[in-house]
Amino acid sequence: MSSISFQVPEPGIWTVTGEFGGQIVTQRINITDKGSSTPVALTFRSSTITVTSPVGTSLLLTDGTNQLTAISTGTNVFTIYNMGQWTVSGTLEGYTLNSVTVNVAAGQNYPVELEIKSATLTVTAPVGMLVSVVGGGDTQEIAATNGTAVFQITNLGSYQINGTLNGLNSNTVTVDVQEYRDYPLLLNYTFATITVATVAGTEITAQNGGIIITQTSNSNGEAVFEVATFGTWTVSSSFDGELVSANVEVSQAINYDVELLPTPQGEIYGAYWAGTSNPAWTRTDAAAGFSDPQPAVNNGTGSSPFDTIMPWAGMVKVEDEVAGTLVAIPKYWYKWTRDGVSMKLQVANYAADGFHISPAHADRGDGQGERDVVYVGRYHCGSDYKSTTGVLPIVNITRATARTSISNLGAEYWQYDYAMYWTIMILYLVEFANWNSQTMIGYGSSQNKALFNTGLTDYMQYCTGTSSASRTTYGCCQYRNIEGLWDNVYDWCDGIYFSGEEIFCIKNAANFSDEDSGISLGKRATSSNFISAWTTPSEDGFDYALYPNETIGSDSTFVCDYCQYNSTGTTLRIGSGYYNQSTTRGAFYVDGSINASYRSTETGCRGTKLPNV
Numbered sequence: 001m002s003s004i005s006f007q008v009p010e011p012g013i014w015t016v017t018g019e020f021g022g023q024i025v026t027q028r029i030n031i032t033d034k035g036s037s038t039p040v041a042l043t044f045r046s047s048t049i050t051v052t053s054p055v056g057t058s059l060l061l062t063d064g065t066n067q068l069t070a071i072s073t074g075t076n077v078f079t080i081y082n083m084g085q086w087t088v089s090g091t092l093e094g095y096t097l098n099s100v101t102v103n104v105a106a107g108q109n110y111p112v113e114l115e116i117k118s119a120t121l122t123v124t125a126p127v128g129m130l131v132s133v134v135g136g137g138d139t140q141e142i143a144a145t146n147g148t149a150v151f152q153i154t155n156l157g158s159y160q161i162n163g164t165l166n167g168l169n170s171n172t173v174t175v176d177v178q179e180y181r182d183y184p185l186l187l188n189y190t191f192a193t194i195t196v197a198t199v200a201g202t203e204i205t206a207q208n209g210g211i212i213i214t215q216t217s218n219s220n221g222e223a224v225f226e227v228a229t230f231g232t233w234t235v236s237s238s239f240d241g242e243l244v245s246a247n248v249e250v251s252q253a254i255n256y257d258v259e260l261l262p263t264p265q266g267e268i269y270g271a272y273w274a275g276t277s278n279p280a281w282t283r284t285d286a287a288a289g290f291s292d293p294q295p296a297v298n299n300g301t302g303s304s305p306f307d308t309i310m311p312w313a314g315m316v317k318v319e320d321e322v323a324g325t326l327v328a329i330p331k332y333w334y335k336w337t338r339d340g341v342s343m344k345l346q347v348a349n350y351a352a353d354g355f356h357i358s359p360a361h362a363d364r365g366d367g368q369g370e371r372d373v374v375y376v377g378r379y380h381c382g383s384d385y386k387s388t389t390g391v392l393p394i395v396n397i398t399r400a401t402a403r404t405s406i407s408n409l410g411a412e413y414w415q416y417d418y419a420m421y422w423t424i425m426i427l428y429l430v431e432f433a434n435w436n437s438q439t440m441i442g443y444g445s446s447q448n449k450a451l452f453n454t455g456l457t458d459y460m461q462y463c464t465g466t467s468s469a470s471r472t473t474y475g476c477c478q479y480r481n482i483e484g485l486w487d488n489v490y491d492w493c494d495g496i497y498f499s500g501e502e503i504f505c506i507k508n509a510a511n512f513s514d515e516d517s518g519i520s521l522g523k524r525a526t527s528s529n530f531i532s533a534w535t536t537p538s539e540d541g542f543d544y545a546l547y548p549n550e551t552i553g554s555d556s557t558f559v560c561d562y563c564q565y566n567s568t569g570t571t572l573r574i575g576s577g578y579y580n581q582s583t584t585r586g587a588f589y590v591d592g593s594i595n596a597s598y599r600s601t602e603t604g605c606r607g608t609k610l611p612n613v
Contacts, residue, residue, distance in 0.1 A: 010034060018042040020081055045106035049078045049088060053114035057090040057097060080104050090114045095154045117180045121151040125163050125187040129170065135159030136177075153177055163187045167211035168228035191228040192250045196235055197221060198260040204237045208250075235260060243372075266350035269309070271433040275341025275533070277557040281433035285346060293431060295441045296465025299457065304464065306431045310349045311358075315427075315463070315480040317378060322410050323607055324387035326375035327481045331361040334426050336543060338536050347430045358426070359419035359544040360610070364507040368613050375609035376420055379454035380484050380491065385409060385607065389455030393484075393604040398597060399492040399571045402605035403512055409607070414509040416606040417495030421574060422544040428479060428587060436560040437486065437587035442466025442477040444487030445585065446578035451602075452476070457483050474581045486586050489604035490573040496545070497570050498592050501526055503535070505545045509610060514571055514596035524565065524592065525551045531559035531588060548590065555583040566593035577602030 008014060011031045018025050025042045051059055057072035063086045070076050072090065080086060083106055089099035097114040104110060123131050125144040133140045136155035143149070144163070153159065156179070162172040170189040177183065196204050200221040206213045208229050217223040227233060227250055236245035239262035248256050270284035283290055293304035306312040314330035333355035337344040348355050356362065360374045377387035383394045385405040397405075403415045432440045441464060446452060456467045456476035468475030476487050484491075494512045496505050504518025511517040521537045530553035534546040548563040555561075562584040569592045576585035580602075 008034075016040045016042065018044075020044050044081055045083070047080045047083070047104050047106055048109045049080055049086065049102060049104070049112055050109060051076045051078065051088055051090075051112045051114060053090050053097065054092055054116065057092045057114065059088070059090045059114075061086055061088050063087075088112045088114065092116065116154055118152040118154045119156070119177045119180045120182040121153055121159070121161065121175065121177075121185060122182060123149045123151070123161055123163075123185045123187055125149055125170065126165055126189075129163040129165040129187065131161065131163040131187065133159055133161050156180075161185055161187065163189075165189070166213045166226065167208075168226065189228050190253050191226040192230075192253045193255045194225040194227060194233060194235060194248055194250070194258060195255055196223045196225070196258045196260050198223065198237060199239070199262070202237050202239075202260075204235060204260065206233050206235050208233045266348055266352075267309070268346050268348045268352055269306075269430050270344060270346035271430050272344045273342065273435075275343065277532075277553070279435040279556070279558060279560050281345075281429065281435075283433050284344065287430065287433075292433070292440075293464065295471075296460050296462040297442075297471060298469045299460040299465070299467050300462070302462030302465050304431060311347075312427060312431060312480060314373075315482075317481050318375065320375065320387075320609060322386075323375075323377065323413055323609055325378040325389065326387060326607075326609055327378050329358075329360065329374050329376060329423060329427075331370070331372050332358045332427075334358060334544075336536075336546075341533060343534070345426060345429055347426060356543060358423050360417075360423040360608075362419075362507075362541065364419075364509065364610070366508045366510055366610075368610070371611060371613060373611070374420070374423070375611075376416065376424070376482060377607040378481060378483055380489055380604045380606055381406065382454070385605070387607060389458055390453050392451055392453055393489045395451070395489055395601050395604045396599050397492075397603070397605065398599050399494065399573075399605075400514060400596060401599075402492050403494055406605065406607045412609050412612055414608050414610060415494040415512065416491055416608055417509065417512065418493055418505060418545055418572070419495055419507060420608050421493055422546070424479070424482065424485070425587060426544070435558070435588060436556070437479075438560070438583055439471065441479060442468060442471045443474045443581075443583065444477040444485075445474045445576050445581045446488060447473075447475050449578060449581055451578050452488060454483065454488070479587070484575070486576040486589065488576075488578055489602055490575045490577050490591070491604060491606045493572045493574045496547075496572050498524065498572075499570070500567050503545070503547050505537075505542050507541065521545055521547070523549065525549050525563055526565055526567070527551055528563060528565045528593065530554050530557070530584070531561055531563045531590075533558075559588050561586045561588040561590075563589075564591040564593040568595055569593040570595050571598065573603055 016027050053072040055074050059070045061068040086102050090097040095116050098117045100112045102110045129144045131149040133151050136157045163170040170187040198217050202217045204223050206225045215223040230250050233248045246258050267286040269287040271281040273281045290305040296302035311330040311332040320326050333348040335346045335355045361371045379387045380393035382388045382391035406415045434440050457478040463481045466477045501523040503521045506518045522535045525548045529551035531548040532553040533550035535549045537545045573591045
C-alpha cells in the first residue's frame, strides 16, 4: 500500500483517477474547505495464486507481458492485479517442472501445484550389467539389480539404451519418450561361450585386447566365459608359477571347449653321434623309437614325430606389427655330453637337472633375464630390414650395416646371432638326427642360380620341406616355418667374431661388435674344408657356441658342410648364396674367412626379436 498527496487550488468537485495492473479506478470527492485534508482510497481488484512446489524451485508467473518470480519455499503466494491468463512454471537443478495455466478473475485464489514430471524406463537386463541411457542432454548409468534397471526421465525426446557386462556389449534400444509414463525395455546380447576344463578352484583369465574377464573354476574344475566379441581370446592361468595359456578363435556364437592344465613333468629327447664319418645320429631317450621326419616336397604335405611335442610344436608363424612375419621359438632346456669325439645332445621341455636354458632364451646380461619365447625372421630381410614375403632380400651390405638397420626397428629387434643359430640347430639335430640337412630336407640354394623373392614356401602344406620337385633339386627350403636357412642368400651372423684362430662370442645383443666385447672360447680350424669336429666351449653360459675345429670331411661324411677360413677373417656368415648350387652349403655351413668391410651381392641378413620382459 502506498499513498500520494495533492494540493488543490480551490474547493469543488474533484475526480481522482488511478491505473494499476491494467485497471482504472475513479472516485469523485467534494472539497469544501480549502485548508482541509480529505483522504481518498482507490481500491484495485486482485486475486492470488498459491503455488506449491519443491523447495528451491525457481518460479516464474507470466501473463505474456508481466512477470513475477520467486524461489520456492514450499508454498508461495502471488498477488495478481492483472486479470487474465497467467502461466505458472518452474525449474529445479536443471529439470523443468510441469507448467500450469490459470485464467485469473478478480477476488479469487488459485491453488497451483508444480512437480517434476518424469517418464520411467524399466530396463530388463542381466544381473550386474551396467546399463546406460543417453538422451535429452543427459547420460545416466545404473547397474541392473534383480534383472532390472529403472531410470527416471524428465525431458521428453529420443533416448538410446545399451549395456555392458564382463566386457560384452548388449544390443542398443532406442525409445521415443513422448509422454510421462512407464516404458518397458529389454536388453540382450549374443555371445559365444568358452568352457575351460581345469583344476578346481583355479583362477582363469580370458583376454581379447583390452577386454579381460576373470573367473574361478567350480568344484568340477569348470569355468564358463560368455564372450560377445569375436576374434582371438587367450585363456590363461598360473600353476605353481608356470603360466599355461591357450588361444581360442571365436568366430560364431557357439561353445568352445578348452583344456587348461598344468604341464606334467616333461620328456627328454636325445640323439647321439659317435663322431665317425657317418653323419647319421642315433635317437635316444624319449625319441629312441621315433621314425625319421618326412619333410614336404614340391610344397606338399609332411609329418614328424615331433609335430606335437614342445618346443618344436610351438615354432609357429606370427605377425609382428614392426618386423613382419616371424617364427616363435619357445624356451627349452638342452645338454651336450662330450666323450672324446662322440657327442650326445638332449632337449627337455622342462628344467631337467644338469640342463641349460636354450641359448637365445638364456639370460644375456641385458637386464631382461630369461625369455619364455624369442622370435626369428621367417624370411631374409627385405630392403626395409623386415621379414616380408614377396620381396628380394637386401644384399651388398656389411654386417655392421645390417646390425644397425635391424636395431633401428626398435628396442627389441636385433640381427640374427650365434645364440639364435644354435637354438635352431639344436632342435634340428634332435629332430632329424643327421648332420646332412640337404639330404634330409632339400638342397636349397636357388633354382636358377639367381636371387629370388622371399615366400617361395608360403604355400607349403607343412612347416618343413622344399619347394622343389625332389630333395636333390635346388630350390627353396624351410625348417619349422623358417625359410631360407641355406638358400637364396647367406645371412650375416652376429654375436661372434674372430681374431686369427681365436673365437670370441657375445650374448648381449646391445654389445654386438665386429672386433671387441667378446668372450674367448678357444681356437677354430685353420684350413678350409668340410667340417669333421667341433670345439667344446667351457666358458660358463657359452656351452652352446660350438665352432668347427677340424675339417677333414666331405659333402657326404661327418658334418657334410663346409667351413671357410682365412687368418684375416673376422666376421661370420652362414647358409648358402644363390649362385652356388652345391652340396657343400647346408644348415651347418660357416664362413669365417671375411672381414668387417666385406659385402657382396649374395650376402644378406635376418632379423630376430628378443622381447623385453
